[in-house]
Amino acid sequence: MTPPRIRVRFAPSPTGELHIGNARTALLNWFFARRCGGELVLRIEDTDRIRTTDAFEETLLDDLKWLGIDWDEGPGAGGAYGPYHQTGRLEIYGDCLRRLIAEERVYPCYCTEEELKAERADLFSRRTAPRYLGKCRRLTDGDRRRLENEGRLPAWRFRVAEGPIVFNDLIRGAMTFQGEAIGDFIIVRSNGIPAYNFAVVADDHFMEISHVIRGEDHLSNTAIQVLLYRALGFAPPVFAHHALILGKDHTKLSKRHGAVSVREFRRRGIMPEALLNYLAILGSSFDDGREIRTAWELIEAFSLDRTGKGGAVFDEEKLLWLNGNYIRRYDPQALTDILIPFIRAAGYDERSFRREQLEGIVAAVRDNLSTLTDIGDFLEMFDDDRYRMSEEAAALLRGEEAKTVLLALRKALIPLAAGGEGGIVLEPAPQYRGIIGIVRSIQDNKTGLKGKKLYLPIRAAVTGRLHGPELDRIFTLLGPVSLLRRVEEALALS
Numbered sequence: 001m002t003p004p005r006i007r008v009r010f011a012p013s014p015t016g017e018l019h020i021g022n023a024r025t026a027l028l029n030w031f032f033a034r035r036c037g038g039e040l041v042l043r044i045e046d047t048d049r050i051r052t053t054d055a056f057e058e059t060l061l062d063d064l065k066w067l068g069i070d071w072d073e074g075p076g077a078g079g080a081y082g083p084y085h086q087t088g089r090l091e092i093y094g095d096c097l098r099r100l101i102a103e104e105r106v107y108p109c110y111c112t113e114e115e116l117k118a119e120r121a122d123l124f125s126r127r128t129a130p131r132y133l134g135k136c137r138r139l140t141d142g143d144r145r146r147l148e149n150e151g152r153l154p155a156w157r158f159r160v161a162e163g164p165i166v167f168n169d170l171i172r173g174a175m176t177f178q179g180e181a182i183g184d185f186i187i188v189r190s191n192g193i194p195a196y197n198f199a200v201v202a203d204d205h206f207m208e209i210s211h212v213i214r215g216e217d218h219l220s221n222t223a224i225q226v227l228l229y230r231a232l233g234f235a236p237p238v239f240a241h242h243a244l245i246l247g248k249d250h251t252k253l254s255k256r257h258g259a260v261s262v263r264e265f266r267r268r269g270i271m272p273e274a275l276l277n278y279l280a281i282l283g284s285s286f287d288d289g290r291e292i293r294t295a296w297e298l299i300e301a302f303s304l305d306r307t308g309k310g311g312a313v314f315d316e317e318k319l320l321w322l323n324g325n326y327i328r329r330y331d332p333q334a335l336t337d338i339l340i341p342f343i344r345a346a347g348y349d350e351r352s353f354r355r356e357q358l359e360g361i362v363a364a365v366r367d368n369l370s371t372l373t374d375i376g377d378f379l380e381m382f383d384d385d386r387y388r389m390s391e392e393a394a395a396l397l398r399g400e401e402a403k404t405v406l407l408a409l410r411k412a413l414i415p416l417a418a419g420g421e422g423g424i425v426l427e428p429a430p431q432y433r434g435i436i437g438i439v440r441s442i443q444d445n446k447t448g449l450k451g452k453k454l455y456l457p458i459r460a461a462v463t464g465r466l467h468g469p470e471l472d473r474i475f476t477l478l479g480p481v482s483l484l485r486r487v488e489e490a491l492a493l494s
């Protein structure tokens with residue numbers, strides 16, 4: 001017998017930007033499919049016609065691609081199990097509904113939203129878990145005709161038997177829910193639109209999904225879905241519910257914790273490799289403790305049991321650390337291309353720089369970037385019109401020792417500035433190594449100043465801050481005229 005094919009799916013609802021929790025679900029499905037040589041299906045769950053938009057769907061597909069996740073079937077990829085949008089599959093749900101009606105597994109429910117709301121409120125006031133108490137289960141044919149004559153359209157509810165609903169979860173083991181706690185649930189609403197649990201069972205069955213990997217917030221839905229699989233005579237897939245991403249306060253990561261969508265992290269200058277790597281190691285443990293891994297290394301090492309049962313706390317610091325690591329993997333030429341949109345977003349026209357000048361700046365600041373948006377700050381540092389002196393730099397420059405250093409530096413710069421702007425190259429230009437040499441001679445001979453006492457005033461004067469890229473690169477990029485101007489300005493402070 002040939003073993004069953006591995007088919008998994010990611011089934012987002014495009015009602016907002018892709019949450020990183022959902023992106024992690026997509027990633028785990030992708031890893032699993034690629035690890036096992038299986039197929040990943042992308043299914044768009046677009047039955048919520050009010051909140052679903054084409055723009056959200058477009059963003060969603062784009063964000064998945066940006067992360068490096070590809071799918072074998074679904075929008076843009078085709079496939080033999082389509083349509084891949086739920087709104088294109090209404091006939092399939094209709095067929096399933098007719099079977100359940102014929103077998104009396106469902107009944108029409110005429111309760112209005114107000115009536116249901118009142119029932120929920122009543123249960124709540126009696127401290128009982130909200131569920132449908134089965135009013136329409138007991139209607140006679142006559143009652144139904146009367147209600148329909150009033151113009152009421154029925155929803156269809158599934159008859160839930162009392163007793164345990166048991167299923168196995170690959171990550172959590174045996175799970176048990178009680179039918180009486182669930183109550184009869186709607187599978188098709190009065191407007192003909194299927195409820196999530198119903199559509200998902202029909203889709204996962206007809207798309208021949210072998211493994212359903214999703215967040216543990218769906219566990220109670222799975223109990224409902226198991227009932228529907230049984231009623232429809234479908235074999236259920238293997239279920240694996242992974243833990244959710246948590247905020248620092250150990251509640252589910254949400255907007256109040258900060259950025260939560262892939263788009264927001266993108267806008268904030270996180271690299272796709274870093275976000276993918278971070279989401280993959282979050283809540284997982286690898287034997288060798290190595291944290292920086294490429295997508296292929298992650299796929300090779302992937303196993304569902306490693307995703308862990310416990311919730312994983314989102315650690316922004318670690319993401320930024322990974323991001324810096326990935327930024328440093330790019331050479332200045334390629335990194336400059338990646339940075340162009342961020343340069344524009346910071347209010348600069350990249351065409352106002354010569355390309356080699358831009359690459360020089362990128363080469364100089366690359367090690368200091370933890371996000372791509374940081375480039376804005378550094379461009380400001382290299383821009384005579386926008387550069388600002390920070391408070392701490394100004395304070396340092398007011399000291400007597402700083403003045404001694406700056407006077408010596410000014411003296412060294414005057415002849416160079418008279419000779420012109422100087423070249424802009426990737427490597428520090430020799431004349432500025434010369435400057436450092438001159439500065440060093442201040443240290444050796446006259447002032448006795450060395451180390452930080454020597455370099456910090458120089459850094460503060462020419463960059464306006466106390467931390468940043470290597471000084472000789474900054475000298476090269478600014479050129480003697482700018483340098484001299486900044487040193488003069490700094491001297492004017494003291």
Ligand code: GLU
Nearest residue numbers: 011012013045200214218
């Ligand atoms: N559309 C559902 C969601 O985004 C899919 C859940 C599932 O994977 O079944 O939560």
